[in-house]
Amino acid sequence: MHELSLMQTLGERVLSVAAAEGAEKVVAIRLRIGTLAGVDPDALRFAAEVVLADTLAANATLTIEEIPATWWCAPCGADFTTPPDARACPRCGALSARLLRGQDLSLVSVELVP
Amino acid sequence: MCGHCACGEPPVPEAPPAAAGRPVSLEDSLLARNNHLAAHNREHFRAAGVRVVNVLSSPGSGKTALLERLAALAPPGLRLAALVGDLATDNDARRLREAGLPAVQITTGQACHLEAAMVHRGLEALAEAGHPLTAVDLLLIENVGNLVCPAAFDLGEDLRLVLLSVTEGEDKPLKYPALFHSADVVVISKSDLAEAVDFDRPLAHRNVEQVAPAARLLEVSARRGTGVDALLELLLPASARAAALPVG
Numbered sequence: 001m002h003e004l005s006l007m008q009t010l011g012e013r014v015l016s017v018a019a020a021e022g023a024e025k026v027v028a029i030r031l032r033i034g035t036l037a038g039v040d041p042d043a044l045r046f047a048a049e050v051v052l053a054d055t056l057a058a059n060a061t062l063t064i065e066e067i068p069a070t071w072w073c074a075p076c077g078a079d080f081t082t083p084p085d086a087r088a089c090p091r092c093g094a095l096s097a098r099l100l101r102g103q104d105l106s107l108v109s110v111e112l113v114p
Numbered sequence: 115m116c117g118h119c120a121c122g123e124p125p126v127p128e129a130p131p132a133a134a135g136r137p138v139s140l141e142d143s144l145l146a147r148n149n150h151l152a153a154h155n156r157e158h159f160r161a162a163g164v165r166v167v168n169v170l171s172s173p174g175s176g177k178t179a180l181l182e183r184l185a186a187l188a189p190p191g192l193r194l195a196a197l198v199g200d201l202a203t204d205n206d207a208r209r210l211r212e213a214g215l216p217a218v219q220i221t222t223g224q225a226c227h228l229e230a231a232m233v234h235r236g237l238e239a240l241a242e243a244g245h246p247l248t249a250v251d252l253l254l255i256e257n258v259g260n261l262v263c264p265a266a267f268d269l270g271e272d273l274r275l276v277l278l279s280v281t282e283g284e285d286k287p288l289k290y291p292a293l294f295h296s297a298d299v300v301v302i303s304k305s306d307l308a309e310a311v312d313f314d315r316p317l318a319h320r321n322v323e324q325v326a327p328a329a330r331l332l333e334v335s336a337r338r339g340t341g342v343d344a345l346l347e348l349l350l351p352a353s354a355r356a357a358a359l360p361v362g
């Protein structure tokens with residue numbers, strides 16, 4: 001359900017860009033999502049179909065790039081990357097409290113025709 | 115967004131105007147957008163001198179019950195108000211109004227978390243209902259019951275209060291570290307049920323402290339009212355409480 005509302009926001013954004021550009025069609029949409037954004041890529045794809053049906057972006061290819069969670073380890077003075085459910089430093093085992101990347105969702109770009 | 119409130123905040127910047135070529139690069143970050151609006155909410159809160167608490171937990175951990183109790187036990191003269199995020203119904207807002215707490219439902223539709231923009235709209239609805247921010251001392255925001263995505267969305271609050279009920283398992287903080295880590299205050303709720311469910315208090319405290327070492331931790335029973343005074347003290351600076359007293 002998270003995905004549907006997020007996709008609604010993204011869809012509006014994509015269509016407003018397409019309108020501002022005077023495009024006839026949106027052929028590609030590129031997203032970047034952190035593995036801690038609480039977003040399931042498959043659910044997002046499904047939501048995109050629902051939200052973009054009967055719009056300029058109905059047949060757009062959706063590309064989703066996943067960004068792994070990256071934490072800062074203070075004891076090591078270096079960052080590390082983990083699967084979404086872990087946040088212990090693989091070097092020293094310390095639990096990190098500082099997330100550097102991996103929670104965001106970005107609309108990276110669109111491709112328009114003409 | 116802020117066209118509504120005439121607060122002088124420039125609208126969120128739109129994408130750069132049409133370049134002729136086709137791929138159009140946007141780099142439009144959802145969180146950056148939300149953070150921008152949260153900062154803006156924060157300006158409203160500062161200007162009005164209102165203290166704002168974002169209340170988060172799983173569904174059923176006792177957020178609404180706690181707000182009802184806070185309303186009942188707050189010093190007279192302290193002006194409280196609430197915004198409630200709920201999926202479909204306005205039951206919670208109605209419960210709170212019945213408890214004497216001015217409350218506006220933020221209908222999130224499909225959303226499973228509140229965003230700063232929704233709170234901004236909620237503030238307008240509160241004002242329309244006769245409770246502008248300048249007439250509120252403590253604004254409580256009941257977030258949507260969810261331990262995952264609300265963590266990433268700043269609403270502009272002063273304090274984040276995360277509830278962990280004694281009935282939901284001592285390991286919740288370890289399973290949802292991002293949310294618990296973001297807490298300023300962790301409330302162990304439904305403490306009246308602790309014995310009945312064999313609540314492992316030392317383990318729960320250890321787990322909270324591991325994930326949220328800087329958070330204040332206290333136990334509350336909304337049912338019995340225990341711990342609510344201590345919580346009010348944490349939520350409100352002494353000056354605000356003192357200022358409220360003579361009025362009542």
Ligand SMILES: Nc1nc2c(ncn2[C@@H]2O[C@H](COP(=O)(O)OP(=O)(O)O)[C@@H](O)[C@H]2O)c(=O)[nH]1
Nearest residue numbers: 173174175176177178179304306307335336337
């Ligand atoms: N025994 C007991 N039950 C509680 C307490 N707080 C809430 N509840 C019950 O827990 C259920 C969920 O509470 P509610 O406030 O609606 O949770 P929310 O979904 O987090 O808003 C309700 O049946 C409440 O009566 C408490 O302090 N003690």
Ligand SMILES: [Mg+2]
Nearest residue numbers: 177178206256
């Ligand atoms: Mg509730």
Ligand SMILES: [Zn+2]
Nearest residue numbers: 073076089092
């Ligand atoms: Zn380390």
Ligand SMILES: [Zn+2]
Nearest residue numbers: 116119121123
């Ligand atoms: Zn505003």
Ligand SMILES: [Zn+2]
Nearest residue numbers: 002226227263
């Ligand atoms: Zn969500």
